[in-house]
Structures are given as structure tokens and as C-alpha cells.
Amino acid sequence: MSILVVGSVAFDRIITPFGTADRCLGGSATYFAVAASFFAPVNLVAVVGDDFTDEDAAIFKGRNINLDGLQKVKGARTFFWAGEYGFDLNVAKTRETQLNVFADFKPRLNDVQRASEVVFLANIDPDLQMDVLHQCKKPRMVALDTMNYWISAKKDALTRAFQNVDLIVINEAEVRQFTQEANLVKGCRQILTLGAKTLVIKRGEYGVLMFTRDAVFAVPAYPLENVFDPTGAGDTFAGGFLGYLASCRQADDRELRRAIIFGSVLASFTVEKFSLDRLREITLADVQERYRAFRALTHFEDYS
Ligand code: AMP
DSSP states (O other), X not given: OOEEEEOOOEEEEEEETTEEEEEEEEOHHHHHHHHHTXXXXXXXXXXXXXXXXXXXXXXGXXXXXXXXXXXXXXXXXXXXXXXXXXXXXXXXXXXXXXXXXXXXXXXXXXXXXXXXXXXXXXXXXXXXXHHHHHHOSOOSEEEEOXXXXXXXXXXXXXXXXXXXXXXXXXXXXXXXXXXXXXXXXXXXXXXXXXXXXXXXXXXXXXXXXXXXXXXXXXXXXXXXXXXXXXXXXXXXXXXXXXXXXXXXXXXXXXXXXXXXXXXHHHHHHHTTSSTTHHHHHOOHHHHHHHHHHHHHHHOOOOOO
């Protein structure tokens, strides 16, 4: 099945206790598309300015990513985000956001994009997310991500979006902020009553929780000695997760659990270097090898 992703392609400035990277490639759609393309064809819909060079676009080349939807606006600059992390790499502080080309982003999908079976509405204005979804023909699975800004600025629109998707991928703090509920399990149950069948909670270095109406699945993050830059971990997770599901015949509980591991594996590579530098160099064999290591990490026997 093919995947549609709508989101940001960006230049980031990243400040971590281990160093700073300026004008490095980022954006939710960038991380998502590269991760998902390990498993399934991706239609990318995003906008960049004319400061986005062929060298920048090279990240998408040689992968299963269709760039017909990557619009380039003349005389304008690419979306820019500056983020800073302290030693607690789970918390990103936004230092600067320049919307640039993103301010007037109104995606119009072509027939190929509209026919995608799996849709990922990355973190953008929830009204825009719904506008994109309404252009899609009959997707088999629709997932969305969001951020704290939209929860405070556009809660009603975001609630409508939550009501119209199958799967929500958000982080722990966002569940609490949206529901005003301190207990994560209660908060998740509350969000599920809005309509989505599956809720995936990203918990940074503590891993991922998946809630469906009748099951909970929890995995740790892959333990790494060198975590360099957590930027994009969430979008990479979503890419690995949905990419794997798009390659499956059906998204039953067994495949959903495998997808959670593939998402976690891809995200564990992203954080090992700045920007997409580590994702750029890995192969599917590396992904499969770490999947097996993950299995060993979490395996234990029943007792009698
Ligand atoms: P993540 O770390 O997975 O939450 O996503 C990080 C990426 O999201 C960065 O590469 C940023 O360029 C991008 N980003 C940050 N803020 C926004 C925003 N307001 N809208 C769209 N993308 C954003």
C-alpha cells in the first residue's frame, strides 16, 4: 500500500549539550518519509523555498519517495525551526520558528496522492490536516500527529481531527495537556472515546505505549550509549510504524506490535547523529538486525 505524508520539510538549528548544528535538514515530513520508505512507497506533500538545493533534496533520492508533491516557491525561504535540548533530551525548547513558505501552505493533492491507502497527517494546523483528508479518496488507514501549540491554539479543530482518524500518534505531555488528566491511562481512554481505534503515546527515552480499546502494549526505547540529537525521533517513529503497517496485508494486533518495534528501531537510529545523518547511512539489513536485538531485549519467559 502507498503512503501519503503531509507535513514540514525544514531547515533546523539544533542545540544540544553535545554540540550545535546549523541549517541542517529537518521537518516532520522529511523524517517520516525517509523512515517509511524502508517498507512502502511514499507520496510526499510539502513546500520548500528556493533556498532548498538539489543537495538538500538528495536525501529523498534513491528511495521509494515520490516528490511530485514537493512544491518549490520562488523568492521565498524554507520553514525554519530552532530547538534546544538540555541534558534531559526528552524536552525540546523551541527557540525560534520562521514559517516562511509554510505560512501559505494549502496543499492540493493530485490523483496519485489522493489514492494513497495510508495517510499520515504530520504536525500541521488541524484544519489543514482535515482539508487534506477530505481530498483523499478512500484511505484504509489515517493517522495524525500534533503538538502542544495546536492543543492550546486550536483545541476544537484538533478535537474534530481526532474524531476523524483511525490512529493518533502523540507524546505523553500532549495527552495530559489535551485531556487535563494527570493519569496517562485515564487520559488515553478519554481520547479513544473520541473515535480513533489506536492511540500511540511517545515517551522519549522511556519508549512507547500503544492503547487500543481492549489492549495495552508497552516497549522501552532501545538503550543507546550515544544519544546525540532527539530531533525527529517522533516523526521517524511514525514513519517506521506506518511504513511497516502499509507493507502488511492487515493491521491486526500482531502486526501493530511489530510496527511499534520497527518504529522504535528507526527512531533509535535517528537520535544517534544530528539531523538525518544516521538515517541516511543505514540499510534495511541494519533495521532488521536491530529489530532482532530489540526482541532479545524485551523477551522473557512465563514462570511456573
Ligand atoms: P519531532 O522531534 O519528531 O517532534 O520533530 C522535529 C521536527 O519538526 C523538526 O525537524 C522541525 O523542523 C519540525 N517542526 C518543529 N516545529 C514545527 C511546526 N510548528 N510545524 C511543523 N514542523 C515543525
